[in-house]
Amino acid sequence: MNTHLSPRPDIASLARTLAGRVTLPGNPEYDESRAVLFDPAGCRPAAVARVAHADDVSQVIGFAREHGFDIAVRGGGHSSSGHGTVDGGIVIDLRDLNDVSVDEASKTVWVGGGATVGATLKALEPHGLVVGFGDSGDVGVGGIVTGGGVGYLSRLHGVTVDSVLSAEVVLADGRVVMASAQNEPDLFWAIRGGGGNFGVLTRIQFQAQELPAFSGGMLVLPGTAEAIAAFTAAAQTAPDALSAIAMVMPAPPAPFIPEAMRDQLIIFALMAYAGPDDMAGAALAPFRALGPILDTVKPGPFLDLYEGPGGEPPGLPETRTLFVDRISKDNARTIAGFLTESDSAMRMVQIRVLGGAVNRVPAEDTAYGHRDAQVMLFLANFYSDQADRPQRVEWVEDLMSALRQDNEGVYVNFLGDEGAARTRNAYPGKSWDRLRRIKRQYDPDNVFRRNQNIPPAE
Numbered sequence: 001m002n003t004h005l006s007p008r009p010d011i012a013s014l015a016r017t018l019a020g021r022v023t024l025p026g027n028p029e030y031d032e033s034r035a036v037l038f039d040p041a042g043c044r045p046a047a048v049a050r051v052a053h054a055d056d057v058s059q060v061i062g063f064a065r066e067h068g069f070d071i072a073v074r075g076g077g078h079s080s081s082g083h084g085t086v087d088g089g090i091v092i093d094l095r096d097l098n099d100v101s102v103d104e105a106s107k108t109v110w111v112g113g114g115a116t117v118g119a120t121l122k123a124l125e126p127h128g129l130v131v132g133f134g135d136s137g138d139v140g141v142g143g144i145v146t147g148g149g150v151g152y153l154s155r156l157h158g159v160t161v162d163s164v165l166s167a168e169v170v171l172a173d174g175r176v177v178m179a180s181a182q183n184e185p186d187l188f189w190a191i192r193g194g195g196g197n198f199g200v201l202t203r204i205q206f207q208a209q210e211l212p213a214f215s216g217g218m219l220v221l222p223g224t225a226e227a228i229a230a231f232t233a234a235a236q237t238a239p240d241a242l243s244a245i246a247m248v249m250p251a252p253p254a255p256f257i258p259e260a261m262r263d264q265l266i267i268f269a270l271m272a273y274a275g276p277d278d279m280a281g282a283a284l285a286p287f288r289a290l291g292p293i294l295d296t297v298k299p300g301p302f303l304d305l306y307e308g309p310g311g312e313p314p315g316l317p318e319t320r321t322l323f324v325d326r327i328s329k330d331n332a333r334t335i336a337g338f339l340t341e342s343d344s345a346m347r348m349v350q351i352r353v354l355g356g357a358v359n360r361v362p363a364e365d366t367a368y369g370h371r372d373a374q375v376m377l378f379l380a381n382f383y384s385d386q387a388d389r390p391q392r393v394e395w396v397e398d399l400m401s402a403l404r405q406d407n408e409g410v411y412v413n414f415l416g417d418e419g420a421a422r423t424r425n426a427y428p429g430k431s432w433d434r435l436r437r438i439k440r441q442y443d444p445d446n447v448f449r450r451n452q453n454i455p456p457a458e
């Protein structure tokens with residue numbers, strides 16, 4: 001690991017070559033500039049280069065390679081492993097690459113690689129258009145594309161990468177190329193789910209979709225094993241227009257939670273129905289039959305789903321993710337038992353039911369290859385004291401083992417710092433070998449390795 005922590009003359013010279021700005025240690029803005037959502041290692045970069053365009057990115061890559069600095073690429077800064085920063089290296093900060101340009105005639109949109117999901121959806125809303133992203137408005141668009149993108153419209157329109165038409169990519173050798181099905185097709189395949197291993201996405205073109213009517217909001221249900229299993233079964237048999245992202249967790253001290261329910265398990269579900277209002281009621285009926293404590297689902301703007309409560313996380317998360325085919329009552333009892341027995345300040349099991357358009361795309365069409373997966377689980381247990389970390393690791397590992405079914409796959413954007421074998425599991429079938437060959441072609445020196453790394457083929 002590099003340890004260049006002082007603003008040496010050669011680092012300072014980088015600032016003079018860029019249209020963007022470079023923040024160095026000692027600058028009053030340094031701590032704010034280097035901050036990401038999760039930084040387990042407490043990284044102190046040698047420089048944070050807030051780039052203004054693709055040429056700036058190319059300049060930074062060339063400079064870093066010449067002077068032996070590691071590179072990290074920061075979009076929204078949401079990596080749970082802290083991959084958006086690097087100790088002693090140079091951070092390529094994309095936040096100013098945030099332009100969103102809508103072509104209403106073709107229903108397409110060009111989005112800067114550093115734009116957030118929320119800003120992109122706000123730009124699309126006046127045109128009656130939408131792109132299916134994830135469930136957080138603060139996530140960077142470039143980051144979600146490189147992983148796949150599973151969210152509120154996935155069952156209807158597929159994962160995010162299924163809407164990508166082309167992308168401007170800065171390669172490890174500094175070249176700027178346009179990748180599409182017609183131009184650099186191997187690169188285009190790899191960037192749609194390959195985890196940031198192949199270049200820096202500075203602009204991305206999406207095919208947007210019309211969204212003339214939408215109903216969404218929150219359902220809060222008792223977190224009994226019966227309700228957990230029934231909720232998941234209802235989501236799996238729902239029409240493709242309905243998606244649900246549910247968090248099973250202890251009830252927080254929120255105003256909408258009855259006093260008697262505090263610290264009891266609840267299902268905190270965000271519901272999305274992309275269709276006419278008169279059809280939403282029938283689609284939501286099986287969920288409402290489970291006896292909600294709170295029901296805010298109603299017709300309204302799609303963007304409302306992204307404007308819920310935020311706030312700082314209660315420490316650092318230890319996480320695991322896996323795919324399962326179903327959640328039986330026994331599985332649900334296991335989930336409830338683990339959540340009840342843990343004493344951490346925050347723990348949860350998130351359930352995302354897939355199916356629909358996600359599963360209709362052939363697995364070989366994109367680097368995101370989990371096209372037969374039915375349900376994605378995300379397990380999280382937080383700690384603030386390093387002494388508690390082993391206990392939290394044991395909790396997520398044991399729960400993952402208890403819930404494991406036949407699918408060894410893993411969604412790369414939810415993957416933590418879990419080792420090479422788990423990264424390998426993110427790319428099923430022949431995808432791994434193909435990605436390694438493409439890595440050898442576009443990044444033979446593994447310049448882009450601050451990620452869930454795919455080593456170049458030998």
